[in-house]
Amino acid sequence: MSEEERTLVDKSESSSFEDLAAAAAHEIEEAKIAEAAATASEREKEKHPEAPATVDGWQDLLGSGAILKKIVKAGDEADGSRPQRSDICRISYEVKIRDHDAVFEKRDQVKIYLGDNEILQGLDLALKLMYKGEICLLQIAPRFAYGDTGLHPGDSLGLIGEVDGPLYEGPVIGPETWVEARLELHDWAEEPEHETLPIAERMEIGTRRRARGNWWYRRGEAQLAVQLYRRALDVLDESEGGITEPTPSGELAPTSDDLQALLEERLRVHNNMAAAQLKAGAYEAALQAVTRVLSCQPQNAKALFRQSRILSAMGRPADALRAARAAAAAAPQDGGVRRELARCEQAASRDRSLERRLARRMLGTAAPDPPGGKPSRTKILVWGSLLLSLLVGVASVLVYRYKVQSH
Structure with a gap:
């Protein structure tokens, strides 16, 4: 990621159909994984009631060996209920490199929204198969832990609810490094209707989801980032009698300080989601997200910068140049904006030169061929x-x- 992209990722209502389709596919895949794991376990018990369903005490949750689970303390299976996607789970967990003793991430009695990837994907998937009060150990393959990016000293751990959390201080976690976790599910509750929550609580939830989305974005996981940004918008959305549309002049109508702060946070999320969608190649969705920002803040330099990048990717150089010029006018000292403007101007100059050469050829007035060139x-x-x-x-x-x- 370039430096200007890194510095511009801090500041997309519903996303486009392509985003919604991707989210639906992700949810279906997770549901199938959890259902298949549970069904396989039950069938195994029915076929071989005397045989152990685990190997050396470890259960293969996905059937691929990517997530292994060993129960330390059984949970309450009386009603057979388990948490579902979007439920608010209260958990405790700690994570370390497999076969190492040092724990580098630990949280006690923390609340997470299941399925939002606020924790490592391996922990998130395991929670769907746990009962209230259960404690288990997990061995998690890199794919469901820190992926190909890994984790290096000085990297952010992206802890839940912490915008500026602690940094990783252990040895390098590479793309082949497994991790081990101890996970406890205390209880869970259904996610409440957002309209019933106070503005301050909606603000807190939206901000933490944006922060986690930024963490995934910096790790190159654009689709996971989009998922978090979309969930942030769910809770930051307009409320009746609250945030209003901009006036014809582009200025926002007066509103309370709390609602104004909620709106500004929502625009930051839209802006970040545009960057993630651009990185994922969802150009139409990215343009829609950044347009929402500019409809309320026409001089938002970051939104104009991203609009220029998006339009360039869509093959609209003239529109990209106009956006880059507007960004430069809004933020004349920003190095990233200046470089984007220079890039767009160079592209426009090349296009004009090509058009002139083509015109001369069509009119038969092309310049003489250079010495040694073919006639x-x-x-x-x-x-x-x-x-x-x-x-x-x-x-x-x-x-x-x-x-x-x-x-």
């Missing part, structure tokens, strides 16, 4: 015609002289 088709035709005319003339003279001599 153009037009020149070949011209010289061919002249040579043919000369030959015809010479032939005519010879015929005439022959006739004169004959007489």
Whole structure:
């Protein structure tokens, strides 16, 4: 990620159909994983009631060996209920590198929204198969832990609810590094209707989701970032009688300080989601997100910068140049904006030069070929015609002289 992109990721109502489809596919995949794991476990018990369903006490949750689970304390299975996606789970957990003793991430009695990837994906998936009060150990493959990016000393841990949390201080976690976790599910509750929550609580939830989305974005996980930003918008959305649309002049209508802060946070999320969607190649969705920001803040330099990048990616250089110029006017000292403007101007200059060359060729007024270069088709035709005319003339003279001599 370039430096300007890194510095511009802090500041998208519903996303486009392509985003919603991606989210639905993700939810379906997770549901199938959890259902398949639970069903396989029950069938195994029915077929072999005397045989252990685990190997050395470890249960293969996904059937691929990517997440292994060992129960330390059984939970309450009386009603057979387990938490579902979007439920608010109260958990405690600690994470360490497998076969190491040092714990580098630990949280006690923390609340998370299941399925939002506020914790490592391996922990999130395991919670769907746990009962109230259960404690288990997990061995998690890199794919469901820190992925190909890994974790390096000085990297943010992206802890839940902390915008500026602690940094990682352990050894390098590479793309092949497994982690081990101890996870306890205390209890859970259904997510309440957002409209029933106080503005301050909605603000807190939206901010923590944006912060976690930024963490995934910096790790190159654009789709996971979009998912968090979308969930942040769910809780930051307008409330009746609250946030209003901008006036015809582009200025926001007066509103309370709390609602104004909620609006500004929502615009920051839209702005960040545009960056993530651009990175994921969802250009139409990204343009929609950034347009929402500019409809309320026409001089938002970050939104204009991203609009320029999006339009360039969509093959609209003239529109991209206009956006870059507007961004430069709004933030003349921003190095990233200046570089984007220079890039757009160079692209526009190349396009104009190409158009002039094409026009000259069409009109037959192209400049002479450089020394040593191959003659153009037009020149070949011209010289061919002249040579043919000369030959015809010479032939005519010879015929005439022959006739004169004959007489």
